[in-house]
Amino acid sequence: MTDSIHPAIILIIGAIFVPIMRGRLKSAYMLILPILAFIALLKMPDGKYWTMNFLNFQLIFARVDNLSMVFGYIFTIITFIGILFALKVEDDLQHVSALIYAGSAIGITFAGDLITLYLFWEVLAVSATFLILARRTKASRAAALRYILVHIFGGLCLLAGIMFYIHNSGTAEFGYIGLAGTGSYLIFIGIALNAAIPPLHPWLQDAYPESTVTGAVFMSALTTKSAVYVMARTFPGAEPLIWIGAIMTAIPIFYAVLENDIRRVLSYSLINQVGFMMCGIGIGTQLAINGTVSHAFCHILYKALLFMAAGSVLHMTGKIKCTDLGGLYKTMPLTCLFCMIGAASISAFPLFSGFVSKSMIISAAAYGKLVAVWLILQFASAGVFHHAGIKVPFFTFFGHDSGIRTKEPPLNMLLAMGIAAFLCIAVGVFPGPLYNILPYPVDYVPYTAAHVVGQLQLLMFGALAFCLLILSGYYPAEMRAINLDTDWFYRKGLSFLVSAVTSLCRWIARICDNLFIHILPVRLGQLSKGPVSSLIILYMKATGSDQIAIEKFRKQRTPETVSFNPMGIPVFVSLIFLFLLFVVFAFLG
C-alpha cells in the first residue's frame, strides 16, 4: 500500500468545492488541484493497489507501471495548463466538469480492471458533454446531445464486450486482450469510437468546434488520448490497426484543407495525429509503442496549444472562421507566435516536439518493411504541415487583412500558451527526459543529418506547393459551407429513414383504405343484393364474354329474392355438423 491519494480522487472530489469559493482563493485552489494530483502521482509506487470488492469482482483503482505513468504525467500537466487557461472564466459548470473530466481520464489511466475502466469511461463522456453544453448556444446544445448519444452507443459496446470477455475468460483484468472473439471485437469498437477511428470519428469534428473556448482545450487532450492508452494496453500488435491508422492519417487531411472553421480544421488534424498512434499500436514493436506513447505525450501539448491559440482568437474576436479572420498578427503577435510554435510542433519540424516522437512510429513502419504504410505516413506528414502547420496560422494571423483590430488575450491565457509552447520546444530540443519515461528502453536517435534534412525537405517543399498554389489562385478558396462527413448518417440519414418508413406506411394505409372502405363493401353489397346474377356475371367475365353481353345481362336481371336471415341456415347446418363430428370423436375416438 501507499500513503498517497489517488490523483483522480483529488481532482474529482476537489471539483465539488469549486463553486463555494470566490475570487483569488478560487483561482489558487483550482491551480493547486492538478499540482497536488501530480505530487500524488509521483508518490505512487509501481504495482496494483487500492482495491475494492464489488459483487464477485475485485476493482483495482491503481495499476502503476511505465505505460500508465506517462499518461498520468501528461494528463495532470495538461490539466494544470488547461485550468490556467480557463482561470478567468466565470462559469462554475465549466470548471467543475473540466476537473471531473480530467479526473476520470486519470482514473481510466490507472484502472487495473475492466469494470473500473468502464465506470471512469462513462464519467468521462458525461463530464465532457457539459463542456460542450456550457457554450450555451443552440448549436452547442444539439452537438452535445449528439455527442452523448454517440458516446452512450460506444460505452454500451464496451460494456457488452466486457461482459462477453469476462464470461469467456473468467477474468476482469484490464490487460492484453487481442482481437479474438465477439467480446474483444465489441471492446475494440467501444475504444475505437473514443479514439475517433473512421467511420466512428465524426462526433469529434462535430462537437469540439461547438464546445467552449476553454473546454475544447481539455477535450483535445483527454478523450482520444485516454482511448489511445486503453488501445495500447489491450490491442498492441493488432494488425488491422496498422491499416486503420494509416487510413486515419490520410483521410482527415483532405477535409482539413477544405474546412473553414479553424477549430474544425484542428479537430481533423487531431484525428490525423491519432492515426499515427493507432498505426504505432498496430505495428506493436517496442519502438512503435514507444513512438505511440511519446507521440501522445507531445501531441497533447501541441494540440492543446493550437486549441488555446484558436480559442484566444475566438475569445477576443468572437470569430473563428477562415473567411472572417486574417491579419491578426498585427494585434496578437504573441498568440501568433505561440500558434506557430504549435504548428511547427505538429508538423514535426526539427527542434520541435513532434519531430522526436512521430519519427519513431514512421521508423517502426520502415523497420517492419511496411512500404505502403510508410508512404502514406510520409504523405500525411507533409499534409499535416499543409493544413495545421501553414493553413491555420496563415488564414488566422496573416492572409488578407480582415480589418479586425483586437488585443492579446488576458495574461493567464498567454501564460498557459507560453508554458505549453515552452514544453513543445523543450521536448523537441532535449528529448532525453521524455525517452527516459517511455514504457521500453529507448535506442533511438532522432537527430541524424539524413533525418533532419529529409524531414526539412518534405516540409519545406510541401510549403512551396502551398505557396505556389496560393499565388496561382489554384488553392481551394475558403468558403462558408458544410462538408459532408459520416455524421450525415445520423444527422440526415435517420430523418431520411423516418420519412421513407412514413411514406411506406402511408402507401399501405391508402391501399387498405381503398380495399376495405371502398372496394370490398361495394362488391359485397352487390353480391348480397343479387348473389346468383353476380356469380353469373363473374362467370361471364372469366370465360371472356364480351362487354356488351354482360351489360345486356345486367339490364335484364330481375331482383332476386333474398332471405331476411341469410346466415341463419348455413350456421345452423354447420352447428349440427360440428355436433355430429363431436359425437363421432367422443364415442369412436
Next chain:
Amino acid sequence: MKKELKIFDKPKNVKKFLRLFYASLAVLLVIDFFIPKHEMFVWEGAPDFFAAYGFFSCVLLIFIAKILRILIKRDENYYD
C-alpha cells in the same frame, strides 16, 4: 493602443521573405548530396527524394481535395 506590427503590409517585405524561403529550399536541395544516408528503403537514398515527395504529396492533396469539395460541399445551413 499599442503600435501595430505592419511588417507584411509592404510588398517589399513579402518579396524579401519569399526570396529567403526560396533560398533555403535551394540550400536544402544542395546539402542533400553531401550527407551520409541511412536508408531503410532504396528510394530514400535517391537524391532529393523527400523534396519531390513533399511537393507532389501536397499538390496531390489539393487536387483530390478540390474534387472532394464538389462531392461533399453543402450549404452552411444544410443541417438546420
